[in-house]
Amino acid sequence: MRKAVFPGSFDPVTLGHLHLIERAARLYDEVIVVIAVNSAKNALFSIEERKALLMENLRSAANVRVDVAEGLLVDKVRQLGADVMLRGVRDVQDFAYEKQIAWANHELDASIETVCLFANEGYGSLSSSIIREFASYGKDVSRYVPANVARAIRKKYEKSEKTKESSIKTGKEKSIRMAQTASAAVEKTMKKTMFDWLKENRIPYGRKDLINEALTHSSYLNEHKEVLHDNERLEFMGDAVLQLWTTEKLFQLEPLLSEGQMTTLRSQLVCEAALAHYSRELGWGAYLLLGVGEERTGGRDRDSLLADMFEAMLGALYLDQGMKPVSMILERVLTPAISEPKNEVLIDYKTKLQEVVQADSRKTLQYELLNTQGPTNHPEFEMAVLLDGIVLGKGKGNSKKRAEQMAAKAAFEKMAR
Ligand code: PNS
Numbered sequence: 001m002r003k004a005v006f007p008g009s010f011d012p013v014t015l016g017h018l019h020l021i022e023r024a025a026r027l028y029d030e031v032i033v034v035i036a037v038n039s040a041k042n043a044l045f046s047i048e049e050r051k052a053l054l055m056e057n058l059r060s061a062a063n064v065r066v067d068v069a070e071g072l073l074v075d076k077v078r079q080l081g082a083d084v085m086l087r088g089v090r091d092v093q094d095f096a097y098e099k100q101i102a103w104a105n106h107e108l109d110a111s112i113e114t115v116c117l118f119a120n121e122g123y124g125s126l127s128s129s130i131i132r133e134f135a136s137y138g139k140d141v142s143r144y145v146p147a148n149v150a151r152a153i154r155k156k157y158e159k160s161e162k163t164k165e166s167s168i169k170t171g172k173e174k175s176i177r178m179a180q181t182a183s184a185a186v187e188k189t190m191k192k193t194m195f196d197w198l199k200e201n202r203i204p205y206g207r208k209d210l211i212n213e214a215l216t217h218s219s220y221l222n223e224h225k226e227v228l229h230d231n232e233r234l235e236f237m238g239d240a241v242l243q244l245w246t247t248e249k250l251f252q253l254e255p256l257l258s259e260g261q262m263t264t265l266r267s268q269l270v271c272e273a274a275l276a277h278y279s280r281e282l283g284w285g286a287y288l289l290l291g292v293g294e295e296r297t298g299g300r301d302r303d304s305l306l307a308d309m310f311e312a313m314l315g316a317l318y319l320d321q322g323m324k325p326v327s328m329i330l331e332r333v334l335t336p337a338i339s340e341p342k343n344e345v346l347i348d349y350k351t352k353l354q355e356v357v358q359a360d361s362r363k364t365l366q367y368e369l370l371n372t373q374g375p376t377n378h379p380e381f382e383m384a385v386l387l388d389g390i391v392l393g394k395g396k397g398n399s400k401k402r403a404e405q406m407a408a409k410a411a412f413e414k415m416a417r
Pocket residue numbers: 007008009010036037038039041071072073074101104105292293296
């Protein structure tokens with residue numbers, strides 16, 4: 001028996017959803033409509049209300065039932081004994097978003113497949129978010145949703161209008177407003193932005209649009225149709241700025257180094273791990289704009305994302321104000337790393353170890369994966385470094401690359417003893 005899960009926020013269920021569920025019910029023996037939480041959206045209806053509205057509409061569909069997921073969707077799908085998730089696609093923006101969610105779910109559980117159904121022409125632009133927006137301005141939405149949902153929406157807004165009126169009468173509105181202003185102020189101080197950071201650190205900037213672009217990861221772009229660019233072009237720009245600045249700095253500060261030595265040092269100073277390290281030192285991860293999936297899978301602390309954002313910020317500041325702000329930032333994080341290469345992140349132990357080994361033989365080191373532990377989104381790898389099949393050192397890390405470096409470090413330190 002083929003079971004499929006049809007997940008979504010269904011806040012509220014629309015005619016477009018119902019049409020897709022009806023089509024899905026013809027394809028599978030059983031379809032379970034699962035209401036899940038989309039943390040990027042503010043809910044209008046409670047989960048229980050959404051469930052009741054869906055159930056009323058699906059009563060006559062014999063092979064369709066409604067359920068709720070509290071945690072990760074893949075866990076619910078597994079628990080229901082299904083191996084397919086069905087998602088509706090309306091347009092190319094949906095496609096990009098769905099591709100990302102499907103990838104995230106596949107990372108979480110590769111045995112579950114996502115199957116996409118294209119929405120019918122007539123429902124191609126219909127979304128629960130637009131319906132909530134229409135309803136909040138008092139527009140009648142009965143053309144887009146089943147009758148019970150239209151009624152429930154009307155009731156919701158009537159209720160909130162009544163509460164508003166009665167609170168005016170009792171003078172409560174003033175205190176509610178005061179509380180709202182206070183909490184907005186608290187939120188403002190709590191939610192420091194990159195602009196606050198730049199001001200505090202006296203870094204000149206003018207182009208807020210470029211800064212925002214530098215903070216935008218592609219996963220955020222996919223979920224926010226109003227956003228036009230992610231940070232990849234600025235990263236390209238920043239990479240060149242970073243190379244030039246670092247080259248000049250090494251040239252001035254290290255007159256005794258050869259061209260080859262400067263090249264090695266520069267690649268250590270601007271490698272992904274080093275850039276992520278600078279980003280963390282500046283506390284920039286908090287300002288990254290990420291999509292929901294990326295956020296959930298730990299993107300905010302991932303080296304690649306932090307490094308890309310670091311370069312993109314340099315690119316944005318350079319285009320905006322020239323070399324001055326770039327220099328202010330790099331003087332703070334990169335210059336100390338030149339004079340103090342003890343910083344673990346900046347030392348390429350693999351290269352060092354290879355140099356030691358090659359000093360008395362032409363042999364090459366091998367790296368072997370020994371073990372992988374932990375959940376898919378927070379794995380821990382253990383690698384060994386071997387020479388002629390003999391283990392020289394072992395190391396652990398949250399990526400294979402990092403575990404290799406740690407294994408090389410262990411071997412290097414053993415040899416130095
Ligand atoms: O109708 P929507 O808002 O597009 O549905 C999105 C939903 C609720 C299916 C998605 O946000 C989701 O799967 N939420 C549950 C949490 C989860 O499993 N996240 C991992 C995938 S990013």
